[in-house]
Amino acid sequence: METILICDDERDIVSALNIYLRAEGWKTVCAYSGKEALEIAATQNIQLILMDIMMPEMDGITAMTEIRKTSNVPVILLTAKSEDSDKILGLNVGADDYITKPFSPAEVVARVRSQLRRYLRLGAAEADDPNVLTVGSIALDMKARSATLDGVPVPLTPIEYEILSLLMHNAGTVFPPRDIYQAVWKANPIGSENTVAVHIRHLREKLEINPQEPRHIKVVWGQGYKLEKP
């Protein structure tokens, strides 16, 4: 049974999250300020922390920085700020993921599950399989021509598999739709570049918790697509 620390100065939000996470079968601990969160994190066995950034006494960023000194427990930041700079700051300081307010319960649960899986799986790291290519939370089994997301198998069509494989082998590189088409279909895309975009979207829907805000397969508008390096 994993324990999740929920930390927000807004009690209603904490209790709502509490309800959702408990409903999923996780144990929860609540804190209402950064300081409290620090104390709990130091004394209890916590597997994941959900933390708001803007809190009195000690804000989420500071608290997380403190926690990071001793633990690598996954931290998901809750933020009302939607600016990119805030997200980047959070991720740079050591957050594993972030959720912008107002969030939907389903997204929170999905992200928590994803982070827990990674964290726990990482603890029982599987033996390196030369046939398995892992980028972030996505693992590609080249032998079985299948993929898993945080250990959960993701059903892919052959085309989707080929695209994902291409992107994963070149993680961080932007591929124009044309190149993807040529690599996957082995033909020139005459008037069918849209096809690539459609398949990518499908792939995103399967791999992303919130396809509108992809964390893995990113669209570089006007240039192409890439798989984000972890």
Place this chain on the structure above:
Amino acid sequence: MARKNVHSPVFRGLSVVLSILFMWGFGLSLLLVFMNISIGFADNDEDFRQAFLEQTFRKESADLESYIGAYLQKDHDDSDQYLISMQKQYAPDNTNFRFAVMDPEGNLLMSNDPDYSDKTPMMVSNISRLPVLLDSQQYPVQKSFENPISAYSEIINGDIPHLLDHPEEFDVWYFTDDDVQNAHKNGLNVRVYSEPVSDYEFFKTEEEAEAFDYSTKYSDLAEWEILAANASSPALNQLPETGQTGVPAETVKRSDADKVVVFVQGYKSVEQLHVTLEEYYDRKVVGEPIVAADAELENKLMNSLDITIRGRRNTYLESRLLIYLPTQLEVQDSIRANYTVYHSLFRHGELSVIIMFVCLILTVISCIVMCTAVDPADKNGRNRVSRVHSIFYELFWLLPVALLVLSALTIDLLYYQDCSYRMIVIFCAGMVLTIAASCVLWLYTTAIRAKMGTFWSSFGTYRFFRFVLSLFSNAPGSTFATIAFAIILFVLNGVVVPSMTHSGLGRTDKIIMFLILVLDLLGLLFLTYCIYAYFELHKLVKKMETGDFEPAEHTVPLAGDFGRFDRSLNEITDRVGEIVARQTKAEHLRTELITNVSHDLKTPLTSIVNYVDLLSREPMQTETASEYLEVLQRQAARLKKLTIDLVDASKASTGNLTVELVPTDIRVLLSQLAGEYEEQLSARDLMLMQNLPAESITILADGRQIWRVFDNLLNNACKYALPGTRVYLDVKCDGETVEITMKNISATPLNISADALMERFVRGDASRHTEGSGLGLSIAKDLTALQNGVLDLKTDGDLFKAILRFPVYHVPEEPAEEAAEPETPPAE
């Protein structure tokens, strides 16, 4: 009652008509009086005729004189024929016209009146003095020269300069053939030219001719006489008797004594001698020895030159030309018609004076009445003055004068074109009437203008000057100083300098000229400075136009009014700069406020969304409760979207957003877009039609922001397009600009303008019941502008069009590697 009459239009019209008529009468009688004065109020027929004849033949006598003069000089072979042709040409129909020419003796030389005699009754018109050639004879003059050299020097060296000064006045005189032969025998060709004065004197009688003292008339004559005496020429004493025309010889002798002789040119025949007289003379002078042959010639010449000179002299006596009309003008011709008119005009000289004065008095009275009757306002006091009275006043002054000049010129022309007197009189009457009318018009408008108080202001000159003054009414004092300076320069350069240079430059003049030059130079400098200042200020204003409100520095400081203007402009830039800064700050604060507020909104919103969700998982007691819950869910979702869009809109509109412009391929972007929206579009039964150019087009854009622009547009299309229709995405590129057009058919009528669509919180259906914040198009427009693009919306019926324009980004070409080879070859 009387007052009313005065102002009635009929009365006024009558006074105007009467004024014109009286003035006409006055003008005509004035003309008559003037003409009567010119003939001295003649009251007998003789005087009339005399005046008429003078009038009639003034223009013709000059012609006639030249005709008859030519005739008398017998320059024509057939004089009778000439006379006939002259008559025909001169007076074809003027059969009453007569002339007679008499010689000094009173003998009739010629006439077109076969019955002419001394007793013929006539209106004597004119007696012209005509020169009649009395005598034209050759007179030999003998003159001895010591030798050709003395003749040559005497004549060539200007001993008789008079003849050389006025060669055109002389006939050519030649040696006689004998003289030439004689000279020729001596081996020398000699010519002597002699030319007498062709000036002639007129003598009415022989006594007169004899008494005439030539020496007073021709001062040179005495000189000649001396010359002739010194030469002991027998010429003067040996003149032959004349008398062909009955003029005494003495007269001829005396008159012959003027200018004779003069030009002697000696030359040798080419065969015999090879030295000209001139050369010979020159040798003598320079003391060169003369060759033997020449010496012989000299000898010959020394004794050979006794030359007879023959000359011709014309003597004139006065003849008389008589131009007249017979007492009875028997033939009915134009002369008679004219005479009748003339006579009737002048018959009543005294009467015309009386009529003139009467008309004058009547004119004055009627004019005064007219002026009082003139009224610029009607009974209601309303102004109903014709526009005529606001025309430039000068025109009314000029009109009578112009008419007067015109008629004078025309009458003169008619007179010399042999127009009949009747026509001229009718024309005169017409012109006088026109002039009278123009005078009355002048008086009328003057009266109206005086009563309206626009007398001075209606002068065009006055208006012009007032306009010119008004141009400078608020001008600073320096303007007038500048204009005054320019005028002074103009006067100095245009008047003073030309007048000075015209009369030559003295010492003081030169100093003044120098000063003027200095002034001109100053003017030039001043003008240059003005232009410089103007362009500096212009630059400043241009700078302001582009939104740059920094004060400008001038290389040369601007002085005077330019300086004041500059300071004003700087003041403006300061103020505007302040305002802009304040506004920027305010916008910044507003964005910040909106961002903060929306952050604060998000926290409670999160709770609402979550608890509504939790609530929906609880069992609902009634149907209504779950319905209400649904509303809550929907509205919570909408509130969520609004909150997010609000921040975006605020940032996009204030430009408070960092955009990172990178080369972006439109084709790739649109294919990505199509892929993203494929499902959403097909869910609404919409078909996306893309028209892309074959080549790739690159623009500079921020990928995320341009996505949001297209996202908003396509979202809109998904929401509002009529299901089952097509959505078009067309791309056109002209090399500089790429134009992306999205077209779709709206499901609901677009009862709203394109501009309003763009306004915040407005959506196509004008009611807000569907999802969305209404901020989409506004955000899209602002974001497009942030990426140097333009978003235009157009609605045409149900057709909705969004047009995006971006400047094309031309990818800089990679510099060719190793384009330039090093000059030195690599070391081996």
